[in-house]
Amino acid sequence: MSASSSLRTARAVRVVAHRGASHEHPEHTMAAYRQAVEDGADALECDVRLTADRQLVCVHDRRVERTSDGRGVVSGMTYEELRALDFGAWRGAEHAGARVLLFEDLLKEALAAPRPVGLAVETKHPSRAGGRLEAELVRMLREYGLADGAGGRVEVMSFSRTALTRVHRLAPGLPTVFLIERTLRPVRPPYATHAGPGIDLVRRDPGLVARLKAKGLAVRVWTVDEAEDVELCVRLGVDTIITNRPRDVRKLLLDM
Numbered sequence: 001m002s003a004s005s006s007l008r009t010a011r012a013v014r015v016v017a018h019r020g021a022s023h024e025h026p027e028h029t030m031a032a033y034r035q036a037v038e039d040g041a042d043a044l045e046c047d048v049r050l051t052a053d054r055q056l057v058c059v060h061d062r063r064v065e066r067t068s069d070g071r072g073v074v075s076g077m078t079y080e081e082l083r084a085l086d087f088g089a090w091r092g093a094e095h096a097g098a099r100v101l102l103f104e105d106l107l108k109e110a111l112a113a114p115r116p117v118g119l120a121v122e123t124k125h126p127s128r129a130g131g132r133l134e135a136e137l138v139r140m141l142r143e144y145g146l147a148d149g150a151g152g153r154v155e156v157m158s159f160s161r162t163a164l165t166r167v168h169r170l171a172p173g174l175p176t177v178f179l180i181e182r183t184l185r186p187v188r189p190p191y192a193t194h195a196g197p198g199i200d201l202v203r204r205d206p207g208l209v210a211r212l213k214a215k216g217l218a219v220r221v222w223t224v225d226e227a228e229d230v231e232l233c234v235r236l237g238v239d240t241i242i243t244n245r246p247r248d249v250r251k252l253l254l255d256m
């Protein structure tokens with residue numbers, strides 16, 4: 001690739017903030033997402049779960065122990081119970097007091113950003129929620145006029161074909177990203193319009209990106225925090241990098 005085409009390619013790569021600017025802030029907190037917007041992220045990645053009282057909250061793990069001072073399973077707790085926990089102190093006293101984030105509040109934050117900022121929403125463990133999670137997510141996106149993907153601004157990701165198929169049936173215009181972790185699994189439209197391989201897989205099998213692109217799928221790679229991996233992604237023509245360090249990755253891309 002020539003220097004000028006490499007530059008064009010690097011500048012065109014979208015940067016998605018994984019759980020916000022989670023390298024610096026506790027993941028999935030409003031502070032992490034505000035930092036990501038400030039850092040120039042094109043979109044915000046978040047994991048969503050359904051609480052016992054059917055609120056969509058941004059939490060990665062099934063249980064709250066790792067990221068809060070509480071105990072329990074997210075789906076077995078009400079939003080008020082989750083609100084009582086501290087989701088910041090585990091990353092240091094300066095982050096103490098951070099509260100669980102409602103997906104709706106993140107959505108409003110993205111819509112109110114001073115420039116267009118997208119959302120990459122990952123559904124967690126859909127089989128346990130029997131379709132309720134996807135239904136609530138699509139309902140909310142529809143309420144905000146985003147269920148058609150808003151011109152590529154919003155997309156839904158999952159490791160689960162079942163979840164993406166449900167989302168696709170409810171909102172056929174919404175882009176869907178099939179996440180792939182260790183081994184290549186077939187990715188077929190319509191349940192997936194994009195593919196999301198992990199960086200470990202891309203390192204092991206760089207030809208994977210070209211094969212996915214040849215099928216007409218856009219490629220989102222996660223979680224890319226190291227300079228050499230950013231360079232690899234650019235070389236391979238990856239269109240989106242999902243990272244915990246949106247500011248650093250943006251700078252690397254601009255400096256290429």
Ligand code: G3P
Binds near residue numbers: 045047060122242
């Ligand atoms: O962006 C996809 C990535 O977030 C999937 O892995 O475990 O961080 O949700 P995980």
Ligand code: CA
Binds near residue numbers: 045046047122
């Ligand atoms: Ca995720």
